[in-house]
Amino acid sequence: MSPRLEWRVATLAGVRQETPTALTLLLDVPGWPGHVPGQHVDVRLTDEDGYSTQRSYSLAAPADGDRVELTVQRVKGGEVSEYLTDTFSVGDPVELRGPVGGWFVWHPSRTAPVLLVAGGSGIVPLMAMIRARRQARSRAPFRLIHSVRSPSDQYYASELRRATRDEGGLDIATVYTRSAPTGSARPPRRIGPADLELYGWPPQFEPTCYVCGPTGFVEKVANTLVGLGHDPRRIRTERFGPTGD
Amino acid sequence: MGIVSPGFRRRRRDDDVQLPPGQYLTEDFPVLSAGPTPNIPLDRWEFVIASETGQEYRWTWDELQELPAEEPTVDIHCVTKWSKLGTSWRGVSLDLLMEDVETTADYALAHSYGGYTTNLPLEDLLDGKAWIVYEYEGSELAPQHGGPARLLVPHLYFWKSAKWVRGLQLQEFDELGFWESVGYHDYGDPWREQRYAGD
Ligand SMILES: Cc1cc2nc3c(=O)[nH]c(=O)nc-3n(C[C@H](O)[C@H](O)[C@H](O)COP(=O)(O)OP(=O)(O)OC[C@H]3O[C@@H](n4cnc5c(N)ncnc54)[C@H](O)[C@@H]3O)c2cc1C
Numbered sequence: 001m002s003p004r005l006e007w008r009v010a011t012l013a014g015v016r017q018e019t020p021t022a023l024t025l026l027l028d029v030p031g032w033p034g035h036v037p038g039q040h041v042d043v044r045l046t047d048e049d050g051y052s053t054q055r056s057y058s059l060a061a062p063a064d065g066d067r068v069e070l071t072v073q074r075v076k077g078g079e080v081s082e083y084l085t086d087t088f089s090v091g092d093p094v095e096l097r098g099p100v101g102g103w104f105v106w107h108p109s110r111t112a113p114v115l116l117v118a119g120g121s122g123i124v125p126l127m128a129m130i131r132a133r134r135q136a137r138s139r140a141p142f143r144l145i146h147s148v149r150s151p152s153d154q155y156y157a158s159e160l161r162r163a164t165r166d167e168g169g170l171d172i173a174t175v176y177t178r179s180a181p182t183g184s185a186r187p188p189r190r191i192g193p194a195d196l197e198l199y200g201w202p203p204q205f206e207p208t209c210y211v212c213g214p215t216g217f218v219e220k221v222a223n224t225l226v227g228l229g230h231d232p233r234r235i236r237t238e239r240f241g242p243t244g245d
Numbered sequence: 246m247g248i249v250s251p252g253f254r255r256r257r258r259d260d261d262v263q264l265p266p267g268q269y270l271t272e273d274f275p276v277l278s279a280g281p282t283p284n285i286p287l288d289r290w291e292f293v294i295a296s297e298t299g300q301e302y303r304w305t306w307d308e309l310q311e312l313p314a315e316e317p318t319v320d321i322h323c324v325t326k327w328s329k330l331g332t333s334w335r336g337v338s339l340d341l342l343m344e345d346v347e348t349t350a351d352y353a354l355a356h357s358y359g360g361y362t363t364n365l366p367l368e369d370l371l372d373g374k375a376w377i378v379y380e381y382e383g384s385e386l387a388p389q390h391g392g393p394a395r396l397l398v399p400h401l402y403f404w405k406s407a408k409w410v411r412g413l414q415l416q417e418f419d420e421l422g423f424w425e426s427v428g429y430h431d432y433g434d435p436w437r438e439q440r441y442a443g444d
Pocket of ligand 1: 040055057071073075078080124214239325
């Protein structure tokens with residue numbers, strides 16, 4: 001019998017604005033047991049009347065002692081995401097438990113090529129993998145395809161720019177669905193087979209594929225990868241929510 | 246009880262309904278799967294119950310359709326926290342499929358097209374508690390929701406309701422399924438909030 005995942009009280013130590021609508025929360029969690037990139041936590045909020053509600057948030061960075069990072073995309077009208085991005089302040093407590101999930105994970109000891117495909121905030125657990133790769137000085141060939149609405153919706157933009165410059169074997173492509181940067185050759189449109197062929201790995205390279213984002217996005221990308229010849233058993237998916245880009 | 250989150254105010258008003266702890270109400274039908282949605286041609290589809298002695302009981306798609314159907318309307322609860330009330334389905338009761346199966350097994354491991362598995366005590370599949378369903382809200386079950394046919398075991402977290410179900414292996418011991426072997430609860434009762442191993 002495994003021990004129960006206990007609720008822990010975390011304290012907000014700082015924040016980083018990632019996009020106009022997404023915020024990284026730097027949390028101190030005394031006694032945090034560590035985690036594997038790709039895992040998530042459950043966050044629980046409670047109001048003064050005792051009403052409480054839970055949501056899942058991916059861990060954005062590899063384990064670092066008691067420090068845990070989450071990146072939360074503000075969903076309009078969202079009960080939890082609006083609280084975490086608008087009201088929750090440095091020094092405030094929040095309850096969380098984890099780490100959760102042992103399937104949508106990447107172990108830095110793996111050497112096989114990896115394809116990461118993210119829609120919007122779906123990049124969060126994939127960023128933990130990219131950061132873990134750097135930390136472990138892994139040379140596993142990595143490709144990230146990130147689908148975002150517009151240039152201002154790019155998460156972790158400067159860190160990813162530096163990473164492609166400094167870290168051998170990491171390629172990053174951004175595809176835009178609503179508005180592309182001026183001068184870009186690809187008109188804004190939803191991700192399709194041509195993007196996955198151009199920026200991904202050929203199926204013969206047998207990459208492990210991690211696809212994360214809104215349900216519709218994940219459904220479409222995973223099906224397209226199968227259509228391109230990728231073995232379904234090498235495609236791992238994580239679906240964040242009902243709607244979105 | 247949890248500590249109060251400073252400044253947190255309830256937005257959702259689900260108070261007229263009783264939900265399992267930690268769940269919230271949704272009107273959408275979100276999707277949770279570990280991988281891509283498999284494509285299963287109906288002329289090759291079959292459902293197989295294999296007993297602990299190795300005896301097999303098989304149904305083709307047409308044979309399943311010819312069996313008397315039931316139309317359960319049930320509440321469903323996903324471990325990712327959403328609950329959906331009053332969903333209506335059409336399919337065949339497992340009581341009917343198990344009628345002629347000779348077994349003394351206590352457990353079942355459900356297998357799906359695409360390789361997914363989930364484990365349940367056999368008694369949780371009997372006595373009007375479980376179905377093989379192929380229609381959702383009056384239409385054929387969409388592939389991303391488990392079509393052509395899925396298991397429906399609404400009193401447990403929805404991952405136990407294996408999508409794209411292909412068969413049941415009956416056995417005397419409890420063998421962990423896919424999510425159960427990566428940290429999710431062996432049994433998964435939403436009313437006791439059995440999300441993760443040890444809960
Ligand atoms: C395993 C897992 C990991 C996740 N990781 C992250 C993460 O790292 N970062 C992150 O920001 N979110 C993540 N999510 C989504 C997160 O759990 C919440 O669903 C999201 O923050 C919305 O919650 P809310 O309370 O703000 O909105 P709610 O009050 O629950 O919903 C308000 C409205 O927004 C819609 N909605 C709900 N979820 C989403 C969504 N994801 N996108 C768009 N619309 C939505 C609802 O249908 C509803 O109409 C993850 C989800 C899962 C299952």
